[in-house]
Amino acid sequence: xxxxxxxxxxxxxxxxxxxxxxxxxxxxxxxxxxxxxxxxxxxxxxxxxxxxxxxxxxxxxxxxxxxxxxxxxxxxxxxxxxxxxxxxxxxxxxxxxxxxxxxxxxxxxxxxxxxxxxxxxxxxxxxxxxxxxxxxxxxxxxxxxxxxxxxxxxxxxxxxxxxxxxxxxxxxxxxxxxxxxxxxxxxxxxxxxxxxxxxxxxxxxxxxxxxxxxxxxxxxxxxxxxxxxxxxxxxxxxxxxxxxxxxxxxxxxxxxxxxxxxxxxxxxxxxxxxxxxxxxxxxxxxxxxxxxxxxxxxxxxxxxxxxxxxxxxxxxxxxxxxxxxxxxxxxxxxxxxxxxxxxxxxxxxxxxxxxxxxxxxxxxxxxxxxxxxxxxxxxxxxxxxxxxxxxxxxxxxxxxxx
Numbered sequence: 001x002x003x004x005x006x007x008x009x010x011x012x013x014x015x016x017x018x019x020x021x022x023x024x025x026x027x028x029x030x031x032x033x034x035x036x037x038x039x040x041x042x043x044x045x046x047x048x049x050x051x052x053x054x055x056x057x058x059x060x061x062x063x064x065x066x067x068x069x070x071x072x073x074x075x076x077x078x079x080x081x082x083x084x085x086x087x088x089x090x091x092x093x094x095x096x097x098x099x100x101x102x103x104x105x106x107x108x109x110x111x112x113x114x115x116x117x118x119x120x121x122x123x124x125x126x127x128x129x130x131x132x133x134x135x136x137x138x139x140x141x142x143x144x145x146x147x148x149x150x151x152x153x154x155x156x157x158x159x160x161x162x163x164x165x166x167x168x169x170x171x172x173x174x175x176x177x178x179x180x181x182x183x184x185x186x187x188x189x190x191x192x193x194x195x196x197x198x199x200x201x202x203x204x205x206x207x208x209x210x211x212x213x214x215x216x217x218x219x220x221x222x223x224x225x226x227x228x229x230x231x232x233x234x235x236x237x238x239x240x241x242x243x244x245x246x247x248x249x250x251x252x253x254x255x256x257x258x259x260x261x262x263x264x265x266x267x268x269x270x271x272x273x274x275x276x277x278x279x280x281x282x283x284x285x286x287x288x289x290x291x292x293x294x295x296x297x298x299x300x301x302x303x304x305x306x307x308x309x310x311x312x313x314x315x316x317x318x319x320x321x322x323x324x325x326x327x328x329x330x331x332x333x334x335x336x337x338x339x340x341x342x343x344x345x346x347x348x349x350x351x352x353x354x355x356x357x358x359x360x361x362x363x364x365x366x367x368x369x370x371x372x373x374x375x376x377x378x379x380x381x382x383x384x385x386x387x388x389x390x391x392x393x394x395x396x397x398x399x400x401x402x
Contacts, residue, residue, distance in 0.1 A: 060087075060136040060386070062143065065096060067365035069353050076103045076110075077141070080365055081148060081353060093350045094133060097144040101382065102372045104142070111381045114142065117211040121146075122387055124186060127337055128179035130199065130209045135387035140372035142385060149207050151200025151345040152355030158195050162263055166294055167328075168342040169260040172198075174321075174329045175206045176253060181317025183208075184246045189215045189224070193252035194233050195259070200355070204341030218245055220314060231272050232265040236280050236304045250311035250320065254301020261294060262287055266302065280304075293325040 065082040072079040077098040084092045104110045121132035121144065134145035154172065158164070164172075176198065183190055192213040199207045213228045223243035235251035237244040258266045266285070267278040284302055286295050300310035300323070307313070311320045321331060333339050345355050353361045 060134055060388070062138065062367060062370075065094070065145070067096075067367060068093070068351060069356075070360045070363040070365050071095060071353065071356050072360050073363075076100055078367070080367070081351065082145070083351075089133075093148045095146045095148045097146065098367060099142040099144075100372070101137075101140050101142060101374050101378070105374065105378050105381060113212045115381070115385075116214055116216060118144070118385060118387070120188060120211045120214055120216070124183065124188070126179060126182045127335060128175045128206050128208060129182070130207045131389070132387065133389045135385055137382055137385050138370045140370045140374065142382060146209075147201075147207075148350075149199035149209070150202050150347055150350070150352060150355060151204060153196055154198040154200060154206065155195035156355065156357070157200070157343060158260065164260045165342075166261065166291060169257060170326060170329065171339070171342050172206055172260070173253065173257055174326055174331075174334055176208070176256070177317055177320050177326075178331070178335055179206070179208045180249050180253065181320075183214075184249070184316050187217050187219050189218045189244075189246045190249050190252075191215060191229050192233075193249055193256060194230050195256065200341075200343075200345060202345060202347055202350075203337070204344040205337055231275050231279075232268060234276075234279065235306070237306055239276050239280055245306070246316065247306035247309050247312035250301055250309055251306075253311075253320075254298055257294075257301065258298055261290060261298075266298075293323070293327075297323050297325040 064084060064086040066085045067080050067082055069081040070078055071081050077100050080096045080098065082094050082096045084090055084094065099114065104114050118135055121130070121135075125131070130149065131147045132144060133147065134143075136143050136145075176193070180190060180193070190208070190211070190213070192210060193208075197208065197210045199209050201207055215224045215226065218224060223245050225241060225243055227238060227241060229238060229248075229252075233252040233255045235244060235248040238248055255265050255267075267275060267282050269275045269278055284299065286298060290298070297310070303309040303312075310323065311317060313319060320326075321329075330339070347354070
């Protein structure tokens with residue numbers, strides 16, 4: 001499994017970091033508080049409390065979820081399979097990502113990435129992007145409760161198969177194309193596309209996960225400079241640090257396509273430095289067994305000049321969708337999940353974890369004690385983290401009459 005890099009090289013104002021609050025802003029707020037505004041009509045003064053703002057909504061915490069299995073581990077915490085045991089959606093199975101605050105707050109960059117991931121998961125809704133159900137926090141931890149994608153990682157299935165037939169690769173690449181196109185339409189660059197971050201749901205459709213390296217507000221003409229991603233999938237413009245935009249995601253999709261059809265990424269070497277050198281100036285070698293359309297699309301994805309890369313222009317995903325490699329894809333049907341996936345996971349129940357690595361699933365599902373309380377100032381970084389999905393709120397409202 002390839003290692004991910006994240007080095008913040010931004011120096012200009014307003015780049016990868018937290019928003020600054022200037023004294024001038026404070027004065028402006030003071031002016032608003034003291035302005036002599038005349039009331040219109042009858043006004044009632046109401047104290048804003050958790051009860052008055054969110055009447056009837058759940059008080060979420062770790063106690064609301066039973067830990068079933070470990071699905072994965074990382075530098076900042078674990079991912080568990082859990083079952084809801086209190087409140088609405090009782091008995092439903094989710095994946096719960098648990099992050100340690102004390103690990104995250106060591107770096108302003110990590111705080112910014114965590115906050116960005118939380119915002120993106122709330123704002124982006126798409127059939128091929130993982131859905132956030134809840135987010136909450138305790139003194140020392142952050143919790144993201146996501147839909148449980150029991151089909152496992154695409155990485156696992158690629159390892160089992162060795163290489164994919166072109167029709168199989170075409171299906172997965174088409175669904176990823178729609179997901180990336182949606183992110184780009186929202187001004188979001190994904191920046192960490194790789195098989196480990198593509199999950200399958202129980203029906204076999206893909207879902208993008210892990211939005212920690214995403215960059216927001218990258219519209220047409222804008223660039224960013226953060227050195228981040230997983231080496232084998234990083235575009236040349238990231239490596240040479242000349243500024244990059246959403247075109248880096250199409251390079252990564254080209255790497256993914258090559259790996260699906262050949263069994264390994266196009267540019268690899270015995271160490272990271274040599275791998276980076278090959279990405280920047282190595283020759284692309286294509287197997288003779290690839291069809292002309294597949295060869296053409298890979299070559300167009302892996303153009304080192306992002307302005308010449310397919311998808312790198314104003315058309316973005318639409319240009320990719322028009323390529324002859326996808327000529328048999330009915331895009332509306334695909335988006336509506338009316339196309340049968342080439343592989344449907346064989347699952348015995350909602351709790352089946354057979355598609356996950358047994359190195360994790362055999363571990364005892366234990367969430368370590370929450371004994372690391374942060375200072376009040378450090379905790380300010382995580383204000384507004386709590387979230388309940390609208391679909392969950394609708395279920396709560398059904399119990400009330402208005």
